[in-house]
Amino acid sequence: MTKPVFRFAPSPNGRLHLGHAYSALLNANFARRFGGRFLLRIEDIDITRCRPEFEAAIYDDLAWLGLVWEKPVRRQSEHFADYRAAFLRLKGRGVVYPCFCTRKDIAQTIACLEAEGGQDWPRDPDGAPLYPGTCRAILPDGAESRIAAGEPHAWRLDKAAVRRLLPGPHAFRRLDRDGREEAVTADPWRWGDAVIVRKEIPTSYHLSVVMDDALQGVTHVVRGQDLEAATDLHVLLQGLLELPTPLYHHHGLVLDPTGDKLAKSRQSRPLAELRVEGVTPQVIWQRLGFEPQPTPST
Template sequence: MARLAANHRQKRMASSPPVFRFAPSPNGRLHLGHAYSALLNQRLAGRFGGELLLRIEDIDLTRCRYEFEQGIFDDLAWLGISFPPEVRRQSRHFDDYRRALDRLDAMGLVYPCFCSRQQVKEAVGRCEAESGMPWPRDPDGAPLYPGTCRDLSEAEARRRRAAGEPHVLRLAMDRALARVAGAALVYRLFDETGAQRDVTVDPAGWGDVVLARKDVPTSYHLSVVVDDALQGVSHVVRGRDLEAATGIHVLLQRLLDLPTPRYHFHRLLNDETGQKLAKSRLSRSLADLRADGATPEAIRRQLGFT
């Protein structure tokens, strides 16, 4: 029944007006890269007769701040991008993500991992020293989790969780893939003309990804697929740096019987050194540019949205 319901939702999405979303995190001020993504979402939503939603992805309660959220609204209004008044803030919907996580747990696909990042690094180093070979990396270049906690007994895992040990919850990738064996892991890629083609993904290269943490009952991967489904998002337009991660999202959508949106991955903007614009590198913000006299028209023209 769940699969039939998911198929019905997929068909309904295909026949309804498209729904796009721009989903920044309020952990810093928006820069030109965000402006490009927001303007492209606006253009494609208009071109395809769809609606553009705003979502605030603020699951990181330590780095996300109110003033940065207000800055998002200010920057987007300055650029001339409007949204429906109901804005989804992830921090208000942890119960939605917890329910999705509980479903995966009930399938036997989730296990607690008590390893710190330093312990994972040390374990990978030992494996490389013993084998004399580089340890496998995920598509982002990070070493795959070596599976230290995969075989903990249920009693041991329960005892350590009850004791309050810091931990994350990981997806057992091999069991997850076995669960969907025989089902095609495919999403539809579309371009700015509307042309489409199917893309097959293989999420195995990510290993046992983190789905939640002890203090936050979700992760980017889990929350984004739940949000897109609950908001009826049919078209996801985001940067190429997230293209590989779509394999994880398609897998989670299959496991949770959620519809898979169409995807478009746009170019990334670099600074004068050739590095991708990023908040973590303190790339110049739209607020800085505005303070220096830039106009919305100049920004649009610079980014190719005349």
């Protein structure tokens, strides 16, 4: 019987905090409980923000916590060819189109549409306005000419084309903390014409994570509730690329005293600061609701 595979996949764009520690420990605990494998993946596609010192700090912090992962570690920046191949497959199926709009263009279009319609424009689960489809109507020859001229562009899923090809229903299985499974119906259409290849990076989080999970044989995706809605889009991409759909578990988030989730962008206290203050890994485990583990020997 194939062992279940779990993974913790941080981005090296800052220091890990207690929220990352919780997710990593939960993945490792699940792997132990189910007799599975625990992988570490470095999600560093954003080459403008990710830095080697932060990647080194990830390994240091996780080892300090007492975690052990399989090697070699998959680094996304070394696998752009995999994501390119996935994109070309989507392009070959006719479900993507190039988008030349800037953020300013999109904001101005939506402002006009809201003024004309007298109501707010629909938003995606992250709160961003749905793309109004400006570039969807550009003829292929015109789009190719603009691309050949070097005009910056992203690539978006064509929701209408996808619905014709894979109308659904789309579903996945969710795992609760006690190991029970339940079926969940996905609603990928609420993301509209989502970006799957960014202008400045030849992929996107959504495309890369779907490919990585498939190529690494990940069977259980355990991540925070802030990514739960993205699962709908990931399930759709798995269908389009004919990839397996893992089991998903979206855990609660570690919050700060004000009730906000911990985040690098909010300068949440990193694990490194706690270490300097003398906090032990056992205290971290206990604070996050896990059974304390022996002090690592290295």
